[in-house]
Amino acid sequence: MTDTPRLAAAEVTLAYGDARVVHSVSLDIPPSAITAIVGPNGCGKSTLLRGLARLHAPASGTVLLDGHNIHERSTRDVARELGILPQSPVAPGGITVRDLVGRGRTPHLKALRPWSAADAAAVTEALSVTNLTGLADRPVDSLSGGQRQRAWIALALAQQTELLLLDEPTTFLDIAHQYDVLDLLHGLAASGRTIVVVLHDLAQAARYADHLILMSAGLILARGEPSEVLTADRVAAAFGLPVTVVPDPVTGTPLIVPTGAPAGRSATPAREQAGIKEIAP
Amino acid sequence: MTTLVPQAPLAPHAPQPHPKRHGLSRLARVTIVIGVVALLLVVVSLWMGTVPVSLWDTVRAAVGIDTGTGADFIVGQLRAPRVYTAALVGALLAASGALMQSIARNALASPDLLGISAGAAAGAVLCIYLTRNTSSLALAPWAVGGALITSALVIVLGSRGRLEPFRMIIAGIGINFVATAITTLLLTKVPQELVPQAYAWIVGSTNARTWQHVAMGAASCLVIIPIALFMVRKLRVLEMGDELAAGLGLKPGRLRFVALATAAIAAGLAAALVGPIAFVALVAPAIARRITRSPGITVAASAIMGVILVVGADLAARELLGSLQLPVGLYTSLIGGPYLIYLIVRSKGSFQ
Numbered sequence: 001m002t003d004t005p006r007l008a009a010a011e012v013t014l015a016y017g018d019a020r021v022v023h024s025v026s027l028d029i030p031p032s033a034i035t036a037i038v039g040p041n042g043c044g045k046s047t048l049l050r051g052l053a054r055l056h057a058p059a060s061g062t063v064l065l066d067g068h069n070i071h072e073r074s075t076r077d078v079a080r081e082l083g084i085l086p087q088s089p090v091a092p093g094g095i096t097v098r099d100l101v102g103r104g105r106t107p108h109l110k111a112l113r114p115w116s117a118a119d120a121a122a123v124t125e126a127l128s129v130t131n132l133t134g135l136a137d138r139p140v141d142s143l144s145g146g147q148r149q150r151a152w153i154a155l156a157l158a159q160q161t162e163l164l165l166l167d168e169p170t171t172f173l174d175i176a177h178q179y180d181v182l183d184l185l186h187g188l189a190a191s192g193r194t195i196v197v198v199l200h201d202l203a204q205a206a207r208y209a210d211h212l213i214l215m216s217a218g219l220i221l222a223r224g225e226p227s228e229v230l231t232a233d234r235v236a237a238a239f240g241l242p243v244t245v246v247p248d249p250v251t252g253t254p255l256i257v258p259t260g261a262p263a264g265r266s267a268t269p270a271r272e273q274a275g276i277k278e279i280a281p
Numbered sequence: 282m283t284t285l286v287p288q289a290p291l292a293p294h295a296p297q298p299h300p301k302r303h304g305l306s307r308l309a310r311v312t313i314v315i316g317v318v319a320l321l322l323v324v325v326s327l328w329m330g331t332v333p334v335s336l337w338d339t340v341r342a343a344v345g346i347d348t349g350t351g352a353d354f355i356v357g358q359l360r361a362p363r364v365y366t367a368a369l370v371g372a373l374l375a376a377s378g379a380l381m382q383s384i385a386r387n388a389l390a391s392p393d394l395l396g397i398s399a400g401a402a403a404g405a406v407l408c409i410y411l412t413r414n415t416s417s418l419a420l421a422p423w424a425v426g427g428a429l430i431t432s433a434l435v436i437v438l439g440s441r442g443r444l445e446p447f448r449m450i451i452a453g454i455g456i457n458f459v460a461t462a463i464t465t466l467l468l469t470k471v472p473q474e475l476v477p478q479a480y481a482w483i484v485g486s487t488n489a490r491t492w493q494h495v496a497m498g499a500a501s502c503l504v505i506i507p508i509a510l511f512m513v514r515k516l517r518v519l520e521m522g523d524e525l526a527a528g529l530g531l532k533p534g535r536l537r538f539v540a541l542a543t544a545a546i547a548a549g550l551a552a553a554l555v556g557p558i559a560f561v562a563l564v565a566p567a568i569a570r571r572i573t574r575s576p577g578i579t580v581a582a583s584a585i586m587g588v589i590l591v592v593g594a595d596l597a598a599r600e601l602l603g604s605l606q607l608p609v610g611l612y613t614s615l616i617g618g619p620y621l622i623y624l625i626v627r628s629k630g631s632f633q
Contacts, residue, residue, distance in 0.1 A: 079530030086524035090386070092517070095576030106518050107530035111511060134548050159529065 005029050006194060007052060007163055012061035014044070021047045023218045024061060036205040039215035045198050046087065046167050048215065052196065053084035053165045054066030057120045079107035083161040086150055087168055091140045097151050098136040101126050103159030119196055122280045126157035126255050130184065143181055163187065166197045170204070182208045191238065206230055209278040230254040291347040303360045311581045312574045319588045326364045326596045327356055366490040366554055367595040367609065369498030371561060373551040375587025376509045376580055378562030379543035382536050383516045385446040385577035388624060390565035392428070392548035395453030399460035400431025401552035402483055406467045415478050417494050421553035428549030432541055433455050444537060481522025485558035487595045494554055508543050509580045516540060517577035560617020561590050567624070576577045590616070
């Protein structure tokens with residue numbers, strides 16, 4: 001990467017009370033690309049994302065936005081540069097899609113200058129990018145899960161930040177809607193936004209991420225190109241599951257396949273043919 | 282949202298007029314309509330009474346124009362202070378309830394159910410007991426003090442690291458009982474001659490209010506209502522979750538603190554003016570939200586609904602049972618109690 005990273009962490013430790021969840025992590029986020037954070041449940045990936053988004057103050061170390069400590073800037077200023085979509089926001093009952101998305105303008109509004117043409121334009125654009133223009137005046141309660149998730153992403157887009165952080169945006173969506181959301185993120189990165197996303201599915205992360213961060217037990221096991229990061233040894237070590245890595249038949253990116261098949265279903269000749277070796281965690 | 286606010290069923294394809302394209306929003310239109318209703322109710326309340334006064338004289342006397350008739354005294358000195366005080370108290374209570382329901386994300390949160398009104402009452406009775414003074418101006422700092430102490434307790438007991446709405450409501454119910462017990466205990470110690478006054482005050486009475494009460498109520502509203510209105514936009518975002526609000530550049534902890542302190546002071550001031558009037562703070566914001574279908578807190582519509590409820594209850598207290606003038610708090614309880622039961626029946630068991 002030749003561009004200087006806008007967002008970086010320097011020896012950041014994150015803790016809940018005395019319980020340390022992320023241990024002295026350093027990283028930088030490449031611009032205009034998708035960075036995916038993956039790892040087992042409880043490895044600290046969501047906490048790290050919240051730390052990067054200044055929602056969780058580090059116990060030690062510094063999160064840097066444009067080279068400066070993110071906690072030394074006014075939180076409103078930061079909100080004009082960096083958007084974060086948390087895991088389970090609450091949609092107020094009866095709110096329309098347009099109203100919900102409009103609330104993304106909060107950091108741009110002032111008490112005496114409540115709503116302007118620029119705000120309306122940002123909302124219109126966010127609705128159009130997320131393909132929600134036709135649903136703008138519908139109550140959010142009446143949307144499907146996939147549409148609702150797009151509405152939340154539209155809220156974050158209306159914030160008009162170059163950096164966009166999302167915590168598991170594909171959770172609770174069916175497979176088609178998961179890819180919908182990922183394609184949307186891909187388009188945003190292609191148009192110059194810097195995306196950081198926590199994902200559960202390793203194959204999806206490998207397909208869509210330009211930069212992958214693999215975490216385990218509060219540490220970064222590896223980060224870089226997905227094909228370099230996702231080796232069978234590392235995934236086995238991180239998740240405690242024996243796996244093999246095969247190329248994704250569509251994209252050629254790493255596809256993780258567990259080697260422990262249910263009893264009686266192991267197609268041994270096929271496995272040998274595919275060159276599958278057992279790798280212990 | 283899983284609050285107890287019953288949402289009017291929305292047809293999926295119902296046209297949703299938007300302020301930018303179809304003139305005024307539903308919220309603005311409903312607010313204007315109930316504002317007119319409130320104004321008419323105030324005029325009717327000034328006009329009605331045992332001594333007949335012409336409508337024209339009523340209106341003139343109510344705004345301080347010398348009519349040279351009996352209206353100057355009947356309306357100008359007797360009815361207007363009472364009706365205006367009722368209206369201002371209604372606005373204060375409703376604003377207080379709207380703020381608390383927004384913070385707790387729960388339609389059950391209100392200064393009366395959280396024990397904050399009871400705290401104000403305990404503070405005021407302590408004032409009567411210690412100073413033997415029953416004027417609203419003397420009671421005000423004690424009532425506000427009582428409200429602030431109880432709301433601080435509700436916040437401390439209702440949070441574990443962060444504020445937990447349901448825990449806060451349970452803590453409030455406990456504090457309510459303790460504060461009420463303290464009030465009852467103090468009442469037995471108050472000198473005999475002050476007991477009727479103290480008692481009338483505790484039930485919530487708009488009897489014998491003066492222009493001094495109106496001035497105090499107006500000053501309170503002029504401070505409280507603009508602060509509450511100023512916070513509306515941020516509170517609507519906070520209702521969507523702390524993390525989302527913080528990501529949008531708000532400070533959830535500070536916002537909550539300011540909103541709760543404002544709500545507690547409003548409840549304390551209302552209590553100092555007329556005593557603890559039950560249920561208005563609970564019911565007014567809920568009705569306002571229902572009829573405006575506003576997704577989130579509405580301060581203006583809630584305050585107007587509070588005016589309608591308290592002025593209406595005061596009118597009922599004066600007129601319904603003839604010479605037997607029951608305190609206004611009784612009527613708000615008669616409306617509010619069934620409404621609370623209705624809320625619980627409608628909620629189908631989800632209290633959070």
